[in-house]
Amino acid sequence: MVHTCVVTGCRNRRTPGTGLSFYRFPRDPDRKQRWIEAVNREGWIPNDGSRLCSTHFISAPLSPEMKEPGALEILDKQEDRVEAANALLFLQGQGSAAVGERLQEEHPEEKEQEAIVEESASSSLSTDDEDDDESVSDSKKGKFDAAVNFEDILKALKKENQALRESVEKMSLSENFLRNDAEKVKFYTGLPNYFVLETVMWLLAPHMDGMKNVRLSKFQQLLLTLMRLRLDLRNQDLAYRFGVKVGIVTRTVHQMVNIMSSTLVPTAVFWPSRAELRKNLPAALRTSHPDCAVIIDCFTVPFEEPVSRGNQQQHQQQQRAAATSQGAGTSHNVLKYLIGVAPQGVVTFVSRGVLGNVSDKTLAEGCGFLCKLLPGDIVLASRNLDIADSVAARGALFKIACSYQGETCGSSEGSQLADSSSEMVSVPRHVERVISMVKRRYAMLTGPVESPFTTASERTSNLSTFDKIVQVACALNNLCISAAPLE
Incomplete structure (x- = not known):
């Protein structure tokens, strides 16, 4: 988009090689009103595309600090990195809510940095680059030189995510749910300990290869069947617990009972x-x-x-x-x-x-x-x-x-x-x-x-x-x- 200075009589346009800078009107109401009065156009109100060229400012020559990336540009890049970390955690099942909590717990200084950036943004000029990205800097405020180590944050979040995964896995109906807990084994299967349950699984596993069930592992199919016998749970209840359809529960119970009858019964019930x-x-x-x-x-x-x-x-x-x-x-x-x-x-x-x-x-x-x-x-x-x-x-x-x-x-x-x-x-x-x-x-x-x-x-x-x-x-x-x- 080609910008033109809004001052009456000024024909400066934003073109390559002119060396001019064009500034947005500030967001602060008081400063914005002073800029409007300086333009001196009766009844005129600026819009999002209104710009002032650098020839109408006393400090037109840009200082080296103004040529550096502005504070808001630094903040935008930091926000992009935060969003990337959020996306990574979301894909790993953690969710993005932990990012904000982690930043507040481990890096309280970031809030102060954001406050500095907002204060700097409200008091500095807004300039457009080739991509229309807003870049504001104020030589009197100094440049934003404090950076947050996002790599350390990401490592900490990954570690926390792994701990949460292990916790969830222990609560799910799988091997880790019953391992090293004889009371759980007794309650859900009727067997005295995990070693006996593991032995039963070892005896039955070779005969379960023909069972096509992509939603449940072999261990979960055995556990589901034992819970059906042990607690007399209905198929709908087991479907909710294991996150499958009722038809899968019914088919699994019948298939597992047939396998246990032909494999386990001759081994354990004999004259x-x-x-x-x-x-x-x-x-x-x-x-x-x-x-x-x-x-x-x-x-x-x-x-x-x-x-x-x-x-x-x-x-x-x-x-x-x-x-x-x-x-x-x-x-x-x-x-x-x-x-x-x-x-x-x-x-x-x-x-x-x-x-x-x-x-x-x-x-x-x-x-x-x-x-x-x-x-x-x-x-x-x-x-x-x-x-x-x-x-x-x-x-x-x-x-x-x-x-x-x-x-x-x-x-x-x-x-x-x-x-x-x-x-x-x-x-x-x-x-x-x-x-x-x-x-x-x-x-x-x-x-x-x-x-x-x-x-x-x-x-x-x-x-x-x-x-x-x-x-x-x-x-x-x-x-x-x-x-x-x-x-």
């Missing part, structure tokens, strides 16, 4: 050899039943099912009764499982789930439990499961350990009295303690089970997803130090 059983047999059975192979019982878990309005109240009563009973369920809306526990307190067998109205005998004969028995084995239970004949057909012996001291009630040969032993008092409660421990550790087993988990997960298997969840929960429980040994 021990007779030599191992006798080697570690607790004192409570070493004298009375040295050939005890397993202690069995049944437990039920309610599941969701549409019910007509007329039978809704009756259904709820039946469901509550079945959920609290360890006996044979009478409701169709519960899943019934047969569980076998070694005297040492680990789960050695879990059946698939059947409707609660199925008898104990039918369940035991159809789940594959009898195939585990060897001739001479003793099967203990706290109540009559009506499987004595079926057990006897395998050459084993079924006995009922009564809840009162020194007596057993019933066997494959009829009711008999066992040797008086105070240790037998703990036998009836042994399986109940283990079942209770597994349900406390993994709340999803308390039910009610959602309908998507009760259907067969694969066409080639008669196990539902929840059947696999029960087996996985028992396997994970076996990885922990038993809290219910037979004493």
Whole structure:
């Protein structure tokens, strides 16, 4: 833009080689008014393009200091560098708010420098260069010679940014969130410590390569599944926590349960050899039943099912009764499982789930439990499961350990009295303690089970997803130090 001096009769124009300087009207109202009066044009008001040439000023020759970059030009460059630092921090996730706070905390002198620059700008002339950038200088004020070391500020901000990143990572649901914190591991996964969790991850990782999930790492997929089992969190809740869609949570849980069922369950839930059983047999059975192979019982878990309005109240009563009973369920809306526990307190067998109205005998004969028995084995239970004949057909012996001291009630040969032993008092409660421990550790087993988990997960298997969840929960429980040994 070509500027012309606004003084009446002055024809000076801004052209290359003239050596003239052109000045803007000052922003200060008083000084601006004095300039207008000096122009002496009645009713005239300057605009943004109005300029005065240097011939109308007494100090027209420019001093060396005025030829130096003006104070506002220095401030503009500093602001550009600050904006560049802000942009860098914003891209790194820190945000630009920390810059102002950091400058105020570490460099309070910068405020004084800005005040000096503003004072200098208000009292000095404004001149235009080739790019129309405003450059103001006043020889009486002196030039701006204090510079802020922005490299040190940037280094400090990067260090602070790294610390904040580490803090955020510790709060996110990842490895650092649980590492070196056994209480968090117990709360979110049910496992005793991070080492056990890391071992489980090591066992499962090779089988997770086929899972395509770009939003969640392998560890997060395992953690999400364990939180689903442990805390019985709904899929929508987990989607919010991990920042993914509900569909990803659903797919991840089903895939991880299938992998854990085929990999972890055979490793942790298995029928021990007779030599191992006798080697570690607790004192409570070493004298009375040295050939005890397993202690069995049944437990039920309610599941969701549409019910007509007329039978809704009756259904709820039946469901509550079945959920609290360890006996044979009478409701169709519960899943019934047969569980076998070694005297040492680990789960050695879990059946698939059947409707609660199925008898104990039918369940035991159809789940594959009898195939585990060897001739001479003793099967203990706290109540009559009506499987004595079926057990006897395998050459084993079924006995009922009564809840009162020194007596057993019933066997494959009829009711008999066992040797008086105070240790037998703990036998009836042994399986109940283990079942209770597994349900406390993994709340999803308390039910009610959602309908998507009760259907067969694969066409080639008669196990539902929840059947696999029960087996996985028992396997994970076996990885922990038993809290219910037979004493």
